[in-house]
Amino acid sequence: MLFLKTISRAELIEFEGISMVHFFTENWEKIQNFQARPDDILIATYPKAGTTWVSYILDLLYFGNTAPERQTSQPIYMRVPFLEATFPGIPSGVDLADNMSTKPRLIKTHLPVQLVPKSFWEQNCRVVYVARNAKDNAVSFYHFDRMNMTAPEPGDWSTYLQRFKNGKTVFGPWYDHVCGFWEKKQTYSNIHYMFFEDMVEDTGRELERLCSFLGLFTPIEEREQIRKGVHFDSMKHNSMTNYSTIPLMDFKVSPFMRKGKVGDWKNHFTVTQNEQFDEHYKQKMKNSTLHFRTEI
Template sequence: MQPNMQNQVEEPSTKRAKTDGESKMAANTLPDDFKPPPDHYYQGIRMLAITPASTFDAIREMEVREDDIWVVTYPKAGTTWGQEVTSVIVERADLEKVKSKSLLARVPYLELGPLGQQGATYKMVEQMPSPRLIRTHLPYHLMPKQWFEKKPKTLYVARNPKDTAVSGWHFTKINHFFVTYDTFSDFFPKYLEGDVIYGSWFDHNLGFWEHRHDPNVLFVKFEDMKKDLKGQMIRIADFYGYPLPVDKIDAAVEHCTFDKMKKNPMANYSSAHFINHKKGTFHRKGEVGDWKNHFTVGQNEVFDAVYEDKMRGTGLVFDFEL
């Protein structure tokens, strides 16, 4: 998950000179000894303190528009990829326009805030002109009530659970607002139990998979995007009702490759305060199969047993390597 903390750790601009402390904040980092507020549980699901229960309650009652476009993911399953692809598609592959504004300004993270002097993002979303592009990690049953009624187009990006686990663990090490786990072995049992931010990977993915045939839901796999980004972007564009201009498709696809996004300051969070840039970058590998560098034989056997039990009969299958 990647909350945009840029406006949340700086004070509103004034005419006075900045103090040393404020200048340090302006250097796009939080203090090394920064301690995140404790996590909390909302309806039994572990959540970050930067999204209090009152925000989840309000989102449930928020206005949803029929022409909204929603990007939904489990954390670290291709969220940024889904956002950038969606933005490029809706802007008809006008890459100069896309590059002129940060990703979270184009596709805001719905659940963020309120925190400090920053208001809740959902209130800002309510003021956005249509068509609104909205990103969320909400599980199916916690989506806004009007989402079920208005049925806006919704992209769900899913990633195999082993690579998602590894990416999630690495993210806890660089995100100032996450509980840190020193080793993957420390993180693994929590992930397997679903006692991580946004809960169980199984519950989250299967919640949307069960509605994959709904006309307003498109279920896309991270691995399929890796194999054929062009084909998946065309598929997504047609689903949204914003077909890509034929003469711009190749440039749009190139713009949305992992390597390009990793170097794109409008999409790579290189100036985000919530990232400890001394410990790593937001975009790490973006690979399929990196889990094999982290799972022990024993962990893999345990996970496979749980996976087989929970996924049996669902019809949902993933590539664990390419």
Template sequence: MDTEMVGDSKSTKRPTLGDINGVLFPSDMINGWGPIWNFRARSDDLLICTYPKAGVEKANARASPRTLKSHLPIQLLPPSFWKQKSKIIYVARNVKDNVVSYFHFHRMNKTETEPGTWEEFLEAFIAGKVSCGSWFDHVHGWWEAKDRHPILYLFYEDMKENPGREIQKVADFLDVQLPESVLNQIAQHTKFECMKANPMTNYTTLPSSLLDHTISPFMRKGTVGNWKEHFTVVQSEQLDDLCAQLLKGTGLTFRTEL
């Protein structure tokens, strides 16, 4: 259930945003919402979910066990995932690096809406008026659900700091025994630099009418703290205040530098 790329590969016209239960999505996804909502999960599915720059029919046809990915907020996840008790891995990234990455993703991705200037995009992002809605609602909703469902909640910053440790968490969650040699191999192959150079993961095989890598690479920096090159002091303090206000009492804390 890939809800990341749903645009028409022949079209270069950017979409508009529509509303699904108060959350904004590109028009193509709005038009195809029925099959997504009615998606039939399986008990042995593994769903990887993130906030963005955190083909339903094709997914249905795949043999089990399936690894699926989605950017849906928790309230819009197809109900069959809860019914089947499918395992879910959620990866959260600090809001400042997330919004910078999402801004550049909009700049190069013709299947997303026009981002406008950095200042305009940041304002829309804070207001939740971007595809997939509010970052605050997204990370908080999945955080609350982890105590009721089989959800492994990971942080991007932890993965950058110690990938071996986080891969072991995933292995434990999936009840998989990993010899140290295999764990080290996985850590090596999933390094940002390796994935950025791999056509199977860097999306360079897609036409420039969809993703224009001359504007910005699909995999751009992959660092923690790149937000400092974009934020003014006032903007940084605004996000700090919002995090303190909107995540207060949740137990959710994010690191904006390592």
């Protein structure tokens, strides 16, 4: 892990109206001009909301049978390129996506809806959006930023929570992100909006709904096999899905895939923090019809 010593944490910058780091803005013109194809599938999420989980599910649905060698030879971040990423030592997300020969191309993004390259909408691409309740999302993002050596210094938990509420985390406010895609869904029918909590509660049911959206007729036995394969513990110990092959993260601090639970926020929020958060949340979400569960 010599590489870790040469990486320095990025500074938070204001970019296109949101908080960002240079790893996601350096290639901006190429990102915005990215040419989507009609059969591309975009996996969109706020960071730490179940992106890898859904990426792996889609990869298995489309290529689990036809190209099983992908599962053991290529880490997930090569099979499902992170569109806006330009990290040292790895080809940029745009280059990876442009060079993919698979159909469909599975592409992931954390960009808020207004910054998604226009060609995805113009080509009427299918978009799978995953949302996670704000409290668990904040906790997961905090632990991720502690171990992700390219992220801004997270500080202690209470400092971080304040920053999260203020929308000063990478990719901007959680509130705007989840609501932005929810509103887009009202006018753009090709969005499948999923909730992390529903996936934890009944992965099989959510798999079935996802197949229905994608127009896939996957046999029950195959879906059951996928459900077992994408179980959190299986993925956590799978070097092709747990990001242990990427030299930008310090696994001594925290694993990339930490708990994958609903309600872990209770182990982090003090009573006061919880009350203040609820009050703030009510204000921020008062105009939205979007509802989340913080426990199941």
